[in-house]
Amino acid sequence: MKLSQGVEWALHCALALVNAEAGAPASRRTLAGFYDLPEAYLAKHLKSLVQAGVLIATSGPRGGFRLARRPEQITVLDVVEAIEGATPSFVCTEIRQRGACAIPAERCTGPCTVAQVMYDADRAWRSSLGSVTLADLAGRLPAWSHARTKAYLADPATPLPPPPL
Secondary structure, eight states, X not given: OOOOHHHHHHHHHHHHHTTSOTTOOBOHHHHHHHHTOOHHHHHHHHHHHHHTTSEEEEOSXXXXXXXXXXXXGOBHHHHHHHHHOSOOSOOOOOGGGSSTTOOOGGGOOSOOHHHXXXXXXXXXXXXXXXXXXXXXXXXXSOHHHHHHHHHHHHOTTSOOOOOOO
């Protein structure tokens, strides 16, 4: 399975917002600058996150984006589905009912073995992503990463010290 680059961008931006001051939004420009991403393209993904209820957008000079729920309530799957959609990764087209060795439709009462394996894999993948929250991801980051992110989101113009070696 191949996911779009937007999934990576959306996950990193949502993870960065975990470190924002309580209720303080981060602008699209700030988030794009944090990762050196094209602002216009990132905007499309941020809009998808808002539509999916992962982020809240506020307009105005002090507007921007913030998490719509607590980090413990937002899963990696929420972010992935906001960007890629919730459509299963495999769609069976019932090719076993076509061709020289076609099986009559009335004999195909359930998914074929290929489809079943693919459906099981999709469920396992979604279950795995659904079991990891933004809080879990944030907990895996070192303290210096949280401090740098928080400082940048508060004031992108302030130079940051390099990360420790």
